[in-house]
Each structure stands twice: as C-alpha cells, then as structure tokens.
Amino acid sequence: MSEKxxxxxxxxxxxxxxxxxxxxxxxxPITPQTEVAAYMxxxxxxxxGTFLQAxxxxxxxxxxxxxxxAGKRAMTSxxxxxxxxxxxxxxxxxxxxxxxxxxxxxxxxxxxGGIQPSQSDYFLATRAxxxxxxHMIVLAPATVQEMADFAIKGFELADKYxxxxxxxxxxxxxxxxEPVSLDFGEIKQFDKPWAAVGTNGGRRHNIVNSLCLExxxxxxxxxxxxxxxxxxxxxxxxxxxxxxxxxDVICVAYGATARVTKNAIAMARAKGIKAGxxxxxxxxxxxxxxxxxxxxKAKAFVSVEMSMGQMIEDVELSIRCSRxxxxxxRSGGMIxxxxxxxxxxxEASKMGGAD
Numbered sequence: 001m002s003e004k005x006x007x008x009x010x011x012x013x014x015x016x017x018x019x020x021x022x023x024x025x026x027x028x029p030i031t032p033q034t035e036v037a038a039y040m041x042x043x044x045x046x047x048x049g050t051f052l053q054a055x056x057x058x059x060x061x062x063x064x065x066x067x068x069x070a071g072k073r074a075m076t077s078x079x080x081x082x083x084x085x086x087x088x089x090x091x092x093x094x095x096x097x098x099x100x101x102x103x104x105x106x107x108x109x110x111x112x113g114g115i116q117p118s119q120s121d122y123f124l125a126t127r128a129x130x131x132x133x134x135h136m137i138v139l140a141p142a143t144v145q146e147m148a149d150f151a152i153k154g155f156e157l158a159d160k161y162x163x164x165x166x167x168x169x170x171x172x173x174x175x176x177x178e179p180v181s182l183d184f185g186e187i188k189q190f191d192k193p194w195a196a197v198g199t200n201g202g203r204r205h206n207i208v209n210s211l212c213l214e215x216x217x218x219x220x221x222x223x224x225x226x227x228x229x230x231x232x233x234x235x236x237x238x239x240x241x242x243x244x245x246x247x248d249v250i251c252v253a254y255g256a257t258a259r260v261t262k263n264a265i266a267m268a269r270a271k272g273i274k275a276g277x278x279x280x281x282x283x284x285x286x287x288x289x290x291x292x293x294x295x296x297k298a299k300a301f302v303s304v305e306m307s308m309g310q311m312i313e314d315v316e317l318s319i320r321c322s323r324x325x326x327x328x329x330r331s332g333g334m335i336x337x338x339x340x341x342x343x344x345x346x347e348a349s350k351m352g353g354a355d
Contacts, residue, residue, distance in 0.1 A: 002183035009147040009173045010035035012180045013077075013103060014043070016148035019184055020155040022073045022101070023049035026063040028056060028082060031115045032171035033105035036077040057082040061089030061102075068098040069208040071195025073155050077103035079171075080121050081112060083129065090164060091130030095210025097194075097225070099158035101151065102129075102136075103167045105174035108333040116333020117171030119255060122310035125168045126284040133222050135229050136164040137236065138283040140254040144178035152184050159190040161232055168283060170306065172256035172335070232285055239287035240279040241294075243269070247276030249348045250294050251328075252315050253304035254280045257336060261304050264341035273349045283311070288318040295319035300348035304341055305329045324351045 007015070014036050017025075025040040037053065044051035054060035060076045067074035078086065083104045093100055104125065108118040125138045137157050139150040147169060154165035196206045212218040240258075243265060244250060253261040258279040268275040278294060280287050295301075300323050303312035309327045316325050328344035330336050 002181045004179035004181050006177055007144060007180050008035055008175060008177050009144045009169065010105065010175070011039045012144050012148040013151045013167070014039040015182060016151035016184065017075050017101065017155070018043060018047065018049070019182065020073060020152045020187055021189065022075045022155065023047070024067040024072055024074045025050070025076070026052050026054055026060040026067070026074065027076050028054055028060050028078065030079045030082045032107060032117070032174050033077050033079045033103065035174070036103060036105070057085040058089065061086040064100050065089060065092055065096065065098060068093065068100050069096070069196045071192040071197055073101070073159070075101040075103070077105065079105050079107045080109050080118070083121065083124065087130035090136065091132050091134065092210050093164050094130070094134035094136070094225075095132065096208050097162045098208065099155075099162050100164050101154045101158055101167070102164055104169065106168065106170045108331065114333045115171065117256065117306065117335065118331065118333055119170055119257065119306035120308070120310070120331065121168065122283065122305075122307060125166050126286070126314070129166070134225065135232075135284055136166045137161070137232060138166050138168050140168050140281060140283050141173055142255055142258050142279060144173065144176065145180045147173055148180050148182065149184070152187055156188045157236065159192070161228055162194075163228075163232070168255070170255055236282055237285050237287040237289055238281040239290045240277075240281060241290065242277040242279065244276035244278060244294055246274050247297070248274045248299045249276070249302060249345050250298045251275065251277045251302045251304055251341065251345065252280065252291065252311065253277065254283065254311070257304050257306055260336055260338055261341050263338040264345060267338060267342045268345045273345060275345050275349075280311075286314045286318065288314075291315060291318035292320075295323050298323060300351045301325045302341070302344045302348050303327050304336055304344075306335060307331055324348065
C-alpha cells in the first residue's frame, strides 16, 4: 500500500496534474480555488514548468488554447464567475478540437453570489460551457483522493477524445483535507500528430482553427464532432452504486452531497427503508444506462443537490419519467443535512411502485 499524505483537495489536484505531465498552468485567483494557483506558483518553477497568473480569466483560457495547440498538456482553474468568463475560450477549444483540463471549484451564484460551496454550475458544465454545438467531459469527485485521481483521468480523457475535460468540484472538496495517495501508477500519454509544432521531417503543415465560413463544411465539422461524442457516451459513463441491489428508493447525488446522502441512507436503513445511492462520476456523459436500469426495480428517486434543481432533469430523462423523482436541495452555499435527505427518502418510500 502506498504511503498517504494529508493534503487539501485543491493542492492534491494540482500535484496530480503535475504528475500527469502538466507543465503549463495558466490561471487567476478566485475563492475557493485559489490554492490551486498558489500551489502551482510554488511548484512549477522547481520542475521547469510555467506558471502564469494571467491578467484575467479570459486571458488565461486563451493561453490554454495556445499551449494545447502546441500539443502540450495545459490546465486552468477557477470558480463559478471565472468559469463563466472563460466560456468563449471553451467554445474555441471545442471548435479547434483541442484537449485541456479545466477545474471549476464551485461557489454560490448567480452573479458574484457568495464564496460558500455550491453545485449551481451543473447546467454550465453539462449543457456546454459556451456557444455552439459542443460538449465537455465532466468529472465529479467526491473525495480528496478523487480530486487527485480525476486530474490524471481528466488529462487522459481529454487527449484521447481531443476534448475539454472539466472537473466539477465545490468549495467543500477544494478546501477539506484528507489522506491521499500520490502513487498514480502508469499515466497514459498520447501522440498528437495534429499539433502545430512546425514541419520538421517534411510532415503536413498543421493548422489549428475554429473559423469556418462555409456552412456545409461547418455543418460537417459538427457532425464529425458529434460522432466522437457518441463514442464518449458509449464508453465513458461512470457511476458508483451504493446499496442499490434491493433499494426501493434510490438517491442520486454527486460530489460532496453524495457523502451527506450516504449518511441519510444509513439512517433510512435503520428505520427499515430500503434506500440506495447512485453517485454519478461523469456528469457528462451522464450515467443514463445505470440510472435507467435502476428504475426497473426502484419505486422512486430522490435527486440531492446543492442547487435549485438541475441534475434532476437528467435523472428524469434517464428513467423516461417512469418513476417519481423528488428534489432535496439547498442553494446559495447551504448544504443539505442528512436529516433533510432522510425526510425526502421517507416521502419517496410512500410513492410509486415497480412494474
């Protein structure tokens, strides 16, 4: 068993990104993810990497475009208002078919809102983070270890599919400390024959560009991109199932909220209510196959969120509204308590019925 060290989520993620081969961090400080930038500022100069605090979030994401175009692993991080500012650059990354890792440690909104943890950027992340027809792979960690592991996996998935991977965390996971292993084993690297790195050896002159003024060609680009998205949806749906084998009520929760939900499930089981949890690990692609299969046995679902109710739409779509889906939520930086989740589980247990 590898030795573990006590680390804050933001710092564990940053160290893992370095282990993945990231040598270019371009960012801007904003609570509650500032430790990512601060950690990179200390570590990058020591390993021959580049840390650059850009003049704005917009500048940072455009610098990521430049680094990624050259075939290097690039990363930026921010929190909710800063991610919104990066949306144009996210669209350009998608239009250029460039891989990158983007970290969003969410805070409450809309607007400047507050600095407390939230999950209110679900739509921003899963419904595309900018203009145009595109998706990002979205990973949702629930532990400090997953903050680190998903930085590795995020770069691998981004390079494999030539897409942006977003890690959608929240202030709880960014700020909390837990033991974490930094032994990541073999880390996959990918050839990038498309990179704009000159024409040594007489190879084709690569051009990285998202501008296309010919409508039929632009349409074909979009069609081809969505064929790749279909591969992602077929191969990369991931979720943790917890006590779902005999569950009448299934909670769906991700990130820090899933940890609270597990406590509520233990409380429900103690009262004789068969409850379980599906924790989406990929928010896009959403684990529709797993959630849909669970609807064949469960009587009802509870979507537990730190938002006004966003993921609940994907739960309903996954089960084709075949079962009742209740919402247990807090917003504005408030976190649902186990007792609040339990109350919804009890309500759901009195509804519906499996076919």
